[in-house]
Structures are given as structure tokens and as C-alpha cells.
Amino acid sequence: MSLIYNLLIYLTHLGLKCVAPFNKKIKLGIVGRSKAFNILKSNLNKQDKTLWFHCASLGEYEQGLPVFQALRKHYKKHKIILSFFSPSGYQIRKDSPIADVVIYLPLDTKKNAKTFFNIIKPELTIFVKYDIWPNFLNELKLRGLRAILISAAFRENQPFFKLYGKTLRNALFSFEHIFTQNETSKTLLKSINYNNVTVSGDTRFDRVSNQLNTNNSLSFIEKFKNNKLCIVAGSSWPEDENLFVNFINSETSKNIKFIIAPHNIKPAQIKLLEEKINTKTILFSNKENQKLSSAQVFIVDTIGILSKVYSYADIAYVGGAMGNTGLHNTLEPAVFGIPIIIGNNHSKFPEAKSMIDNNGMFSVSNQKEFNTILNELIKNESKRVNSGKKNSNYIKKNEGAVIQILDYLRI
Numbered sequence: 001m002s003l004i005y006n007l008l009i010y011l012t013h014l015g016l017k018c019v020a021p022f023n024k025k026i027k028l029g030i031v032g033r034s035k036a037f038n039i040l041k042s043n044l045n046k047q048d049k050t051l052w053f054h055c056a057s058l059g060e061y062e063q064g065l066p067v068f069q070a071l072r073k074h075y076k077k078h079k080i081i082l083s084f085f086s087p088s089g090y091q092i093r094k095d096s097p098i099a100d101v102v103i104y105l106p107l108d109t110k111k112n113a114k115t116f117f118n119i120i121k122p123e124l125t126i127f128v129k130y131d132i133w134p135n136f137l138n139e140l141k142l143r144g145l146r147a148i149l150i151s152a153a154f155r156e157n158q159p160f161f162k163l164y165g166k167t168l169r170n171a172l173f174s175f176e177h178i179f180t181q182n183e184t185s186k187t188l189l190k191s192i193n194y195n196n197v198t199v200s201g202d203t204r205f206d207r208v209s210n211q212l213n214t215n216n217s218l219s220f221i222e223k224f225k226n227n228k229l230c231i232v233a234g235s236s237w238p239e240d241e242n243l244f245v246n247f248i249n250s251e252t253s254k255n256i257k258f259i260i261a262p263h264n265i266k267p268a269q270i271k272l273l274e275e276k277i278n279t280k281t282i283l284f285s286n287k288e289n290q291k292l293s294s295a296q297v298f299i300v301d302t303i304g305i306l307s308k309v310y311s312y313a314d315i316a317y318v319g320g321a322m323g324n325t326g327l328h329n330t331l332e333p334a335v336f337g338i339p340i341i342i343g344n345n346h347s348k349f350p351e352a353k354s355m356i357d358n359n360g361m362f363s364v365s366n367q368k369e370f371n372t373i374l375n376e377l378i379k380n381e382s383k384r385v386n387s388g389k390k391n392s393n394y395i396k397k398n399e400g401a402v403i404q405i406l407d408y409l410r411i
Contacts, residue, residue: 005134005167006109013107028087032104040081040119043101049078052122053098054105056131057086059329061093063151064128066206066402068098071124074411081120085131092303105133113139124409126150127175132160134167137174149178150405151203154185161188179405182350200404202351208307208335209399216311221259224282224292229314229378230257234306235328236319237263240343241273243322243370248297249278251371256378259309261300263319263328270301307332314338314384315377321345321363327352330361337392339377339384341370360390 020027044050053068055061061084072080082099084090094102106112113135125140125147140147149172159165160172169192172178179200180186186197233244241260248258262273274281281297282290292298300309310316316333320326321343330352333340344365346352355361362377364370377384 002134002167009108009135025087028091029085029104032087032090033106036083036103036106037115037119039103040101040116044079044081044120048120049075050081050120050122051075051078052081052083052120052125053128054083054125054131055085055089055128057084057089058092059089060128060131060151061089061096062207062329063202063204064126065098066203066210067126067150067405070402070406070411071126071409072098075123078123081122105136108133108135110135110139112136117143117145121145124148129153132168132171134171137171141174147175148405148408149175150200151181151401152178152185153181153202154188156188161192177408179401179408198404198408201398201401203401203405204329204331205395205398206400206402208329208331209395211307211332211335216308218305218308218312220284220287220292221298221309221312224259224295224298225257225312226293228255228257230259230312231315231317231374231378232259232261232309232313232333233317233319234261234310234333235263236260236317237323237325238269239322240317240319241276243364243367244317245273245276246367247371247374249276251375254296256296258297259300259313260297261306261309263325265301265303267301270299274299310338311336315341315374317341317374319343321349321352330355331395334360334391335395337388339387340391341373341377355391355394358390358394360387360394362387 016026016030020030051071053064055064079100080098082096082102083105085105090104096102106116116136117139122145125145127149129151154160160169172194177196178189179198181202183199186199189197233240241262244258244260262269270283277297279296280294281299282292282295283299284302310333313333316338318328318330318333318340320328324345327342327346327349330340330342334355340361342352342361342363344363346363352361356363362373364373
């Protein structure tokens with residue numbers, strides 16, 4: 001099985017190189033991986049003590065951040081290497097303050113794994129959620145280096161638990177301990193005789209709770225909102241935006257403000273969205289010297305401020321579940337105690353199911369359902385406030401994963 005895995009890695013690499021000239025994201029990954037070893041060599045000395053954090057993409061980085069921050073504070077004399085698999089993570093967090101060196105993870109081959117650990121010898125390695133790379137993890141174990149997996153979430157249909165998944169399954173045993181989000185994941189690990197497991201919960205709850213301790217003020221949003229009821233659509237895709245645009249164009253009120261923060265902020269996409277809206281709209285990129293309070297819609301055509309924008313929302317809509325792209329982070333708005341609306345494709349997101357069951361979140365499948373629940377939340381202040389409180393209470397109830405992980409590490 002190991003031979004087949006390595007062959008697949010090789011063939012995948014060849015395939016990506018062929019596609020790279022026609023796909024910007026893939027090209028970024030190919031070029032970035034080719035530079036990883038040189039970046040490590042130029043930033044590290046043999047005597048450096050190191051830690052290694054690996055994340056698949058931006059979401060996993062945000063998930064692991066509270067743990068990373070605690071380790072950064074504790075291991076002040078260590079150099080921290082942060083690696084990403086996805087360009088979307090690397091490009092946005094390549095200047096992360098919690099790391100001394102940020103790289104793309106090289107392709108998971110035995111040769112690359114040996115070269116990687118010849119350059120760094122991390123005293124501790126942390127992987128977040130998934131992105132299990134057998135050659136790197138097996139080499140790490142062979143060298144007697146410590147590794148843990150945090151916020152892990154497993155499903156029965158994953159290769160780890162199938163007859164054909166031996167290579168990936170063996171890689172899990174490179175972790176000295178795995179912290180899972182739920183009991184189901186622990187049970188699945190025990191089914192393959194992996195027993196060093198703690199159900200700690202999801203570190204994202206700690207991550208979003210920390211947001212309440214930061215300065216979330218945005219003066220331009222405050223001016224735009226102008227003390228009126230504000231509805232925020234975060235991480236929206238075209239299918240999500242269609243719901244909003246139709247609602248704004250047909251039922252809008254001068255006493256309601258709308259903020260749309262699209263997932264795709266390419267100029268052509270933003271222009272298309274703006275042209276569909278029949279009321280005064282201002283973009284983040286052209287907000288200067290404009291009377292913000294006179295606009296009804298504000299489009300956030302930038303990244304990095306959505307979590308702060310949610311603090312101004314009275315109602316939030318989180319995108320991704322009207323289509324098949326995957327529901328985006330619903331915990332970010334939930335921590336601010338506001339009701340949330342999402343699409344109906346959310347079966348892989350247990351936090352969504354929990355908040356729906358708690359009546360703090362509402363799932364819709366079409367324009368009619370969207371209009372109905374949004375109008376109800378707008379007109380019924382009591383329901384709006386009570387639903388929001390249920391979401392903030394849900395966040396508080398699930399905090400504490402970071403403390404368990406740090407206790408295990410004796411920090």
C-alpha cells in the first residue's frame with residue numbers, strides 16, 4: 001500500500017505541474033513548494049531549537065491559533081516553522097507573527113521528508129484537524145520526534161477506517177496523542193486500536209471567544225450603520241448573494257443596512273455584484289470621501305476584517321451552504337450573540353446542527369424561506385435577541401479545548 005501511495009503522490013505532482021500554467025492557485029503551490037527548503041536553510045541554523053506547526057489551509061490555521069499563540073509565548077527562544085498545504089492559507093498568513101518561518105509543505109515523498117528533518121529537528125510538531133502526510137509523519141516518528149494532532153474530526157467513511165487505508169492509518173500512530181472534537185472521532189480511533197485520545201472539543205470555540213477580548217471597532221462601519229438594524233452576509237458565494245440581492249431589491253427598507261462580505265473579492269466579481277443592487281452601495285475600496293450613512297449596502301471587497309464586521313451585525317448570514325463549496329465559519333458571528341441564517345447543505349458541520357437544534361441558527365433552501373425567516377427576525381426583536389443569546393451561550397459552553405491541550409503539554 002505504501003508503494004501505491006508514493007506512486008499516487010508522484011503522479012499527482014506530475015498532473016499538477018501540467019495544469020499549473022493554466023491555474024494560478026495550483027501554480028502558486030508548485031512554485032512555493034519548490035522554494036521551501038531554500039527558505040528553511042536561509043532562516044535556520046543547526047543550533048536553532050524549533051517547533052513545527054502544520055495546517056492544511058487558513059481555516060485550520062485559525063483553528064490552531066490559540067494553541068500556537070500560547071506556545072509562541074512559552075517557547076520564546078525557539079524558532080517556529082509554520083507550513084501550509086494550500087495557497088489560500090499561505091498567501092494570507094505568510095507574515096504570521098506566531099512564526100519565524102512560513103513555508104508551503106514540500107510534496108510528501110520519502111526524500112523530501114528526510115531532507116526536511118535534516119534541516120529542522122522540532123521538539124514538538126502540531127498538526128491541526130487533518131491533512132495527514134504519511135512520509136513526513138513516519139520520518140518524524142523514526143527520528144523519535146514528538147507530534148500531536150489537535151481538533152481532529154474523523155468520519156467513518158474516511159480511508160483511515162477502510163481496508164485500503166493502511167498507509168494513512170499507520171501515519172496516525174506517529175502522533176503520541178490525538179485531541180478530538182467529539183466522542184465519535186474517539187470511538188473511530190479506538191476501532192483501529194489507537195487509544196491515546198482525549199475528547200477536548202474544538203479549539204475554534206476558544207479562538208472566537210478571544211475575539212471578544214480584542215478591539216472590534218471599525219469607524220467606517222459604525223458610520224455606515226448609523227445606529228440602524230444591520231444584516232451581514234459573510235463569506236458569501238454568488239448563490240448566497242442572489243438571495244440577498246433579491247431581498248434588497250424587492251423588500252428593502254431605509255431603516256435597514258446590509259453588509260456583504262464576498263468570499264471571492266476579484267474586481268470582476270465585485271463589479272457584477274454591485275451592478276445587481278438597485279440601491280446606493282459603497283465598496284470598502286472606495287469608501288473614502290463618501291457619505292457612508294447615506295448608503296444602504298456596504299460591500300467588503302477586502303480580507304481580514306469580517307470577524308470585526310460581525311460585531312456590528314444584528315442578524316448574520318454565513319455563506320457556502322447554498323451550494324457545494326462548504327459552509328464557512330459560523331462560530332465567528334455566533335460569539336457576538338446574533339441569530340444566523342445559512343443554506344441547507346450543512347450536514348458535515350456539527351456546530352451548525354447544534355445551533356439549529358438550539359434555535360439560534362436557521363437553515364433555508366430557497367428565496368421564499370430566506371425572505372420569511374429574515375423578515376421574521378427583522379420584525380420580531382424578542383426572537384432575534386433570544387436566538388442570538390442561544391448562540392453566544394453555545395460558544396461559552398464549548399470553550400476549554402486549548403486548556404486541555406496545554407495541560408497535556410505541561411504548559
